[in-house]
C-alpha cells in the first residue's frame with residue numbers, strides 16, 4: 001500500500017482514537033467535530049471538550065458507581081478532566097483501625113484518573129466528620145497531634161505527584177465565622193490549621209493546598225471570616241495556596257456577588273476553586289425549576305471563568321442517581337447535571353452553551369497532576 005495511503009489511514013484511526021477515547025490527556029478543550037459514538041461515549045461535545053485551558057472541569061466520584069456501573073464510568077471519563085473522591089479518601093474510610101489502611105477505593109480512583117487523563121483533587125485530610133472511631137477524644141493532646149500528623153503525612157506521601165491539590169482542612173469555620181468547635185480545636189488549639197498545612201506541604205511540596213468550606217460562596221459573614229483567616233495564615237508563612245468554595249446551593253437562592261467574592265479572595269494571593277457544586281431543587285422538579293437550576297449552574301461557571309485565579313470547577317456528583325442530597329435534604333433532589341438514567345438535563349446544556357460563548361484563551365490546558 002503506497003506510503004501516502006498508510007499515513008492517511010493512520011491519521012484517521014489516530015483522530016478517531018483521540019476524539020472518542022478519553023485516554024488522551026486533556027489539552028484545554030478536547031475539541032473536535034462530533035463523530036459516531038463509541039459505546040456509551042456521548043456522540044456530542046462534552047464539558048471537557050469545551051473547557052478553556054487552565055481550568056479543570058471535575059466531578060466527585062461515587063465508589064460504587066465507579067466499580068459497578070459501566071455507563072457511569074464512561075460518562076465520568078468523557079465529561080470531566082478532573083475528579084474528587086466523594087468518600088474514599090476520608091480518614092475513617094482510609095484507616096478503619098490504627099495503622100491498618102484500606103487504600104483500594106482511593107487507588108481505584110487514582111487509576112481511573114490516570115487512564116482518562118484526569119487530574120485528582122484530594123478530599124479531605126483534616127475534618128471534624130468521618131474521623132475513625134479509634135481516635136479517642138480522651139487522648140492527651142500530644143497523642144491526638146501525633147496521630148493527626150501521621151495521617152496527613154501518610155496519605156499525602158502515598159499520593160505524592162498523583163494528586164494535584166488537597167483539601168487540607170475542611171469546614172473549619174462555624175456559621176458565625178468563628179473556628180468550629182471540633183476535637184482538633186479543643187485538643188490542639190487554633191494552630192492545628194497551620195500545622196496541617198505545614199505537614200501536607202512537607203509530604204508533597206508540589207501539591208496545591210486548599211482550605212475548603214461551605215456557606216462562603218457569596219459575601220457572607222462566614223466568607224469575611226474565611227478571608228481574614230486566609231490572610232492571617234499566609235501572613236504567617238503558612239502554605240495556603242487556594243480556597244475551595246463548596247457551593248451546595250438551592251435552585252432559588254443564588255449566592256450574593258459570587259464573582260466579587262471570588263475576586264477578593266484571588267486578590268489575597270490564592271487560587272480559588274468551586275469544589276462541590278450541586279443545585280438542589282424542592283421536589284417535584286418541574287421544568288421551570290430545572291430551567292432556574294440551569295441558570296444557577298451557568299452563573300457559577302461564568303463566575304469561575306471570569307476570575308483567572310479560578311483553577312477548578314467541580315460538581316459534587318454528576319447524576320441524580322448517586323447524589324447525597326435526597327438523603328440529607330429531605331424533600332429536595334434532582335441536584336445534578338444528569339438525571340437518574342444519565343440523560344443530560346437543562347443544566348448540562350447550559351454549561352455547554354456557556355463554554356461555547358467563552359472567548360478563546362491562549363495557553364495549554366490544565367495538566368493532570
Ligand code: G3I
Pocket residue numbers: 086087090129130170246276324
Ligand atoms: O458505604 C457505606 C455502606 O457500606 C453502608 O451500608 C451505608 C449505611 O450506613 O453507609 C455507607 O457509607 C455512607 C457514605 O456516604 C457512602 O454512601 C456514609 O454512611 C455516609 O455518611 C456518607 O455520606 C457522605 C458525607 O459526605 C459524609 O462523609 C456523602 O456521601 C458525601 O456526599 C458527603 O460529602 C460532603 C463533603 O465530604 C464535604 N462537604 C459537604 C458534603 C455533603 O455533605
